[in-house]
Each structure stands twice: as structure tokens, then as C-alpha cells.
Amino acid sequence: MCQAVLKHHQLLPLLPRFNIKLGFGEKNVEEVCRLNRVNTDFFLEIANAYLDEDYIPQTDLSLFPIGSVVAYLTSTHDYYLHIALPKIESKISRLLEGSNLSEKERGLVAGFFDDYKKEFLDHISREEDSVLPYILELEKQSMKEEPDSGFLRSLQNDTIKEFAQEHDRLENSLENLSKLIIKYLPPFEDFDLCHQVLTDLSDLVRDLVDHAHMEDKILVPRVIELEQQLTRKFNAG
């Protein structure tokens, strides 16, 4: 495990999402996963997909319980809200404080980030308040002999299709901010801090792309499959 993280330090942000802590000693990936009650195959698939966008899953991802996918997505949301965004926000405000930007330019950057954060929060709370609970309930119902008729009726509402279609591309908008800094704003005095902001932004964009990929390519198809199974069962019975 130590070697994997040393060689690919980009994996570090993933560890807390699985509640894995450092201090691995001589333990290998499987041992670390077992100790933390993480499904090793699931961890490996996520880690590989995170490192290489061309990576093709080796294990049939539909084998993993939806619950663990949802748990991973939720802890990723926590990371965005409590770590990634506040970190960028405070660096941006420090960057603006020490800059020669005009009032208008400052307002542009600060206003952009404020509104971005609001949209981001909206998006995540919509997901956590309606979409993810719906998916967990779907999995629970699909394991029952007799699913609740009330829930079955709500299946007709196309919750997940709507979600998949409306799935905002949260990362595109962030890239505009980097472009603005690199191309259009007057240069910042503190280049090192500016460098950090741009690096953090680009890390976050990459992470968001990976996150959307998980949702679109793994979660949504699985949910559609479960919905269809349930509907068939219901119509047959």
C-alpha cells in the first residue's frame, strides 16, 4: 500500500473517502482494505479509474452493492464541501487581498466563486436529499419478495433519468475561472499563491470529472437496470 501511494500521490485524497488512514507499515493493499472493512476490488477499481481516465474496469462493477457506491459518492461530496472548496476559497481571498486588481476585477472573481459555491451546494443537496436516498430505497426494495406498492408506483416518475439528463457539468464552469486568471486578469504579485490556486482548481476539476464519470457510467446504468427489474417483477405479479 505504501508503494502504491508513494508512486501515485494523487491517490491521497481518495483515502479519507474510504476512511483509510496512513501508517500502513508493511501491510499490502488487501490487508489495509480488510482492516478498514473496504471491499478490496471496489477500492482498486476506484483507484485505477481515478489514476487513469482510459482505465477499463476489470471487475463487473454491477457486482458491487449500490450502497458502497453511494457511500463513496457521499464521502466525496463531503470532501468537496468541507475541504476542497473552502481551501480554494481562502486562497482566492488571500490572493485578491494582496493583488493590484481593480474593484471590478475583484468583484468578478469573488462573485464568481460565491455563486459557484451556491450552485455546487444546491446540486449536492439535491443529490443527497432526493436522488441518493431514492437509490438506496430502490436497492432495499429490489431485495424484498414483495416490494411496496407505493414505491413501485413512484418508479414511473423517472427520477434517475431526469437526474442523468440534468446532470450539470460543474467542472466546465470552474475551468473558466482558471482561464480568466491565466489569460485575462492582470498578473498577480504572489505567483506562488496563484500557482497554488490554479493547481487546486485543476485538481478539483479532475476530481469532478472522475466523480461525474462514476455517476454516469456506473451508478445511473445500475439504477436503470434495477428499476427495470422491479417494474418487470411488478407487472408480472
Next chain:
Amino acid sequence: MKQVNFILAVESYLVRKGMAVVLQRIPGASVVKEFGSVDLLTRYLEHHGMDFLIISDTLFANATDLYMNNPALLERTILLNRDPSAEDRGKKTRGCISLSEEKEEIISKINELLNPYFRDYRANTHGSLTDREKTIVRLLSMGLTNRQIADRLFLSTHTVTTHRKNIIHKLGIKSVSGLTVYAIVNNIITIDEVTSKHER
């Protein structure tokens, strides 16, 4: 985002992986399963669906039973030929790709296949703003309200609202500040022309 599922059936590991990497480059295309033999493929298809099957000419020749039992599969098959001159040979598959083709050729062939699936999706993400929409983004960045924009362009506020909805749909950006930054980095407006919040 809509997803089109591909299955790969190619005996060569390297060719299979290579094909999978090319497919990953195509938005919306997803490889759900890979097979190196007809047996496993047949068993999988008994229980699972997919949109397209990319199969090598060698495996295709071994899969006569599979196609006999399931003739509709031909319509969703893309043949991967080793011999570049071996066209479809009257096999009535959906299309064919040759191993000697360049990446761009392969991608454009597959994109053509995907077009009917993606008409909506592509229009949304790849379509850029119309001139009218750009004008509206520009005026929004200058601090005008929907009402003011409507007056300026001799439109109803309802029409302006519709334009704004389409803009949000195309760009995925809702806030005026987000649209302003979009407008600057896409040269729709300069920073000097932008009205800052406290000037409004």
C-alpha cells in the same frame, strides 16, 4: 448523459484493449464487457442487453450459431476486420472497422453509428450559443435585467426568459457571475465592458 453500451469480442488481448481505449475517447460510449471467445459471449448475451457488439472477423466466423438464434444481432454488430480490403462481404452487419485504420477514422465511424442515439445530447453540449444568445449573455454581463434586455432587443420578457433557459441548458451555468466569466473567456465581452456588482 445518455450512454451507449458496447461489448467487445476479440480474441487478441492487445487488440481488445486497444479498441476499448479508442471507445473511451468517445463521449457517451461505454465498454460494458469484453470477451476473448464466442462461448462466454453467447452465455453473457443470454442474460444481458447491449447496444453494439464489436466482434473480430475470426470470432464472427465462429459465431454462426449465435447469429442463427439471434438474427437481430447482426443489425447491432460492427465487424473488426484484419484485412483492410475485406469490406462487409455481404454479411449485413451494421458496419465494419479495419485494423489498419487510423484513430480518427475509427472514431468518426463510431460517432456516425451513435448519432441517432445522441441527437439531443450533442446538440446540448457541442452546440455553441447562437448569435442572439451571445447578445443576451453580453447584456446580462453588462448588468441588464431580463426586462431591460427585452426592451433593448424589442422582445417580450417571456422570450428573454426562454433564451436564458436555453443558455443554462447549453452551458450548465446559471448565475450571472458565471455567465460573465464565460463571456470574458469566450471573447463575448471584455472585462472593461463588464459592470461590477457594486456599480449596479
